[in-house]
Amino acid sequence: MKILVVHGPNLNLLGQREADIYGETTLEEINQRLNEKAKENGVTLETFQSNHEGEIVDEIGKSKENEIQAILINPAAYTHTSIAIRDALAAVSIPTVEIHLSNVYAREEFRHKSLISPVVHGQVCGFGVNSYMLGLDALIDLLKS
Ligand code: DQA
Numbered sequence: 001m002k003i004l005v006v007h008g009p010n011l012n013l014l015g016q017r018e019a020d021i022y023g024e025t026t027l028e029e030i031n032q033r034l035n036e037k038a039k040e041n042g043v044t045l046e047t048f049q050s051n052h053e054g055e056i057v058d059e060i061g062k063s064k065e066n067e068i069q070a071i072l073i074n075p076a077a078y079t080h081t082s083i084a085i086r087d088a089l090a091a092v093s094i095p096t097v098e099i100h101l102s103n104v105y106a107r108e109e110f111r112h113k114s115l116i117s118p119v120v121h122g123q124v125c126g127f128g129v130n131s132y133m134l135g136l137d138a139l140i141d142l143l144k145s
Pocket residue numbers: 009010074075076077078079099100101102103104111
């Protein structure tokens with residue numbers, strides 16, 4: 001089983017970026033924890049971070065050719081703006097879980113709307129790094145069932 005993990009814009013700055021909201025764990029540490037869980041479950045992970053919408057669209061679009069069976073995505077700010085990423089996910093049509101470190105619904109109103117949610121299997125938000133871990137668990141369960 002192969003799962004693609006996509007981290008959107010500014011998530012490369014985790015650890016130093018608004019730590020009161022996003023915590024002190026770096027992206028490298030998150031990827032390491034995800035890889036450990038994946039390994040325990042016999043799953044291979046491909047992790048990808050970009051600050052550029054088109055690069056994220058390209059990566060999602062290559063899912064079939066890269067034999068990706070599911071996607072775990074934190075689209076970050078593109079959650080609230082990107083029809084292109086939503087369309088890419090709809091196009092590849094494989095099980096996808098959207099995650100957010102923060103509880104976007106308890107924050108500014110512009111974060112309450114996700115353009116991504118309607119095309120994913122489910123969403124996890126508000127649990128910090130655990131949002132990623134819970135999302136990966138959910139995808140592994142989905143793939144096994
Ligand atoms: C985020 C929430 C988004 O609103 C924000 O733009 C981010 C991170 C989160 O993980 O909480 O960059 O996706």
